[in-house]
Amino acid sequence: MATQRVLQWRAFARTWWLYDAANQCPFVSAYRVVPYLQGKHKPIFHPLSDVGDHVVVINTKDIAMQADYWRTFTFFHHTGYPGGFSKASAWRVHEIDPTRVMQLSVYSRIKGNLLRKGLMRRLHLFPDDKIPDEILENVSDQIRQVQPVAKRLDQYSEEEVTEFPKFFDWPEDFVKDGYKRHMTRKKPKRRYTV
Amino acid sequence: MLRLIWHNLRAPLHSAKSATSIGSPSILPVVQNVQTRTFSVSSAARLKQIEQVTDGNVTKIEGKIMESERAPYVFKEEEPKGCTLCKIHPYLKYTDVLILSQFLREDGCLLPRQVTGVCWGQQRRLETLVNKAQRAGLLPQFRPALKSGKPRTNHRSNYKWKRYNVYFRN
Ligand SMILES: [Zn+2]
Numbered sequence: 425m426a427t428q429r430v431l432q433w434r435a436f437a438r439t440w441w442l443y444d445a446a447n448q449c450p451f452v453s454a455y456r457v458v459p460y461l462q463g464k465h466k467p468i469f470h471p472l473s474d475v476g477d478h479v480v481v482i483n484t485k486d487i488a489m490q491a492d493y494w495r496t497f498t499f500f501h502h503t504g505y506p507g508g509f510s511k512a513s514a515w516r517v518h519e520i521d522p523t524r525v526m527q528l529s530v531y532s533r534i535k536g537n538l539l540r541k542g543l544m545r546r547l548h549l550f551p552d553d554k555i556p557d558e559i560l561e562n563v564s565d566q567i568r569q570v571q572p573v574a575k576r577l578d579q580y581s582e583e584e585v586t587e588f589p590k591f592f593d594w595p596e597d598f599v600k601d602g603y604k605r606h607m608t609r610k611k612p613k614r615r616y617t618v
Numbered sequence: 619m620l621r622l623i624w625h626n627l628r629a630p631l632h633s634a635k636s637a638t639s640i641g642s643p644s645i646l647p648v649v650q651n652v653q654t655r656t657f658s659v660s661s662a663a664r665l666k667q668i669e670q671v672t673d674g675n676v677t678k679i680e681g682k683i684m685e686s687e688r689a690p691y692v693f694k695e696e697e698p699k700g701c702t703l704c705k706i707h708p709y710l711k712y713t714d715v716l717i718l719s720q721f722l723r724e725d726g727c728l729l730p731r732q733v734t735g736v737c738w739g740q741q742r743r744l745e746t747l748v749n750k751a752q753r754a755g756l757l758p759q760f761r762p763a764l765k766s767g768k769p770r771t772n773h774r775s776n777y778k779w780k781r782y783n784v785y786f787r788n
Contacts, residue, residue: 447783488783495779515779571785574713576756576773588716590688591702592735599681600667 435468438546439477440559442566446483447573449490450526454533456570457481461534461543478546480563485522485551489514499528523549688720701737703744710743712750712786715757726752726760750786 441460445453459465463475489497494515502509517524526549534540548559577585594600666681693702703710710717721734721744728748731741751757758773774781 447785449785486783488785491784491786494782494784513779515782518782574754574756574785575715576758577715577719577760578758578773580716585716585719586687587691589693590691591693591706591717591720592733593689593692594665594686595733595735598665598733600665600684 435466436475439564440562441477441479442563443479443481444483444566444569445481445526446486447488448570450484450487450529451533452570453481453487453526454529456567457530457547458533458543460567461530461546462539474542476543476546478548478562479567480548480550480555480559481523481526482550482553482555484526484549485518487518487526494518499525522551701735701740703736703740708740710747711788712747712754713756714747715751718744718748718751719757719760722748722757722760724760725762726757754784754786 443453443457457479460479461476463469463477466475469475495513497514498511499514499517500509500511512520514525517528527544527547530547531540531544534543665684665686667684669680669682671678671680693706707714707717712718721729721736723729726748728741728744731738734741736744748757752761755774758770761770764770
């Protein structure tokens with residue numbers, strides 16, 4: 425039965441997935457990506473059978489962090505030798521290597537067993553959407569993004585902005601530029617009390 | 619009592635000084651109690667834009683009456699009670715930039731409640747939401763001008779951690 429043999433191949437073949445990380449949180453995306461690396465999205469999954477897939481993550485330089493996390497979130501590292509401790513905030517790590525934050529967040533999401541290194545080898549990270557052709561030709565499907573991307577005001581057309589229902593009209597006797605701030609105003613001197 | 623006597627003594631001195639000052643060209647008499655008064659010929663109840671035109675020595679400051687550009691798109695209130703934001707859309711998000719931009723001045727500051735007519739609680743909510751939208755870079759048109767006077771090129775600041783994408787939970 426040739427068909428059975430082909431079905432077997434198809435079930436255990438490694439498929440390649442594409443994930444667009446633009447404007448996505450790296451920590452939330454790790455929750456979405458890691459099951460694909462482990463093969464947990466397949467009905468044939470078993471921890472002893474190696475059925476994980478490849479995931480190609482693009483646009484990692486455009487990932488989004490929540491609120492103040494670029495400044496406050498810190499990554500720690502220790503070489504194992506005395507005085508080998510180092511730490512860096514997320515924006516600094518991202519500045520040095522734009523794929524590093526995504527890589528570390530996926531790495532920390534996977535359980536620390538012997539499989540982790542092999543799973544990380546199947547994660548392919550790219551800072552922008554330029555992928556080598558030998559990788560792109562393998563990709564067969566894409567993984568859904570974890571959060572909707574907010575639209576900027578300048579991305580709306582002018583008609584949409586003017587014709588959007590307005591919540592109030594300018595009150596009577598309103599001077600249009602009357603509430604302009606004076607940028608050249610001097611700051612008031614601070615008084616120190618002894 | 620002492621002060622009164624002192625003033626009485628000083629009074630003739632002052633008058634003498636002022637008398638001399640008129641004659642001398644170096645010291646000009648100081649005009650006191652200048653009353654500032656507003657004046658208007660027609661009724662002052664419409665949207666205005668102040669225009670300043672200088673023609674030689676003459677500067678003309680005029681409050682030009684304009685037609686409101688948002689008049690045809692304003693919600694028509696059935697019951698004029700409470701603020702419009704509470705009635706129509708009380709649960710705003712920071713991504714609702716089409717609504718948030720209505721409550722802003724040109725430089726991105728929130729207009730006062732006397733102008734917009736929202737209640738105190740919604741004004742506080744608007745403050746936080748506008749702050750979030752500004753930090754996420756969703757309102758690039760409504761930003762204060764640079765101190766150097768140059769036009770802005772990017773919708774986001776270029777400073778260290780401020781140049782990367784930011785999102786908020788709610
Ligand atoms: Zn209200």
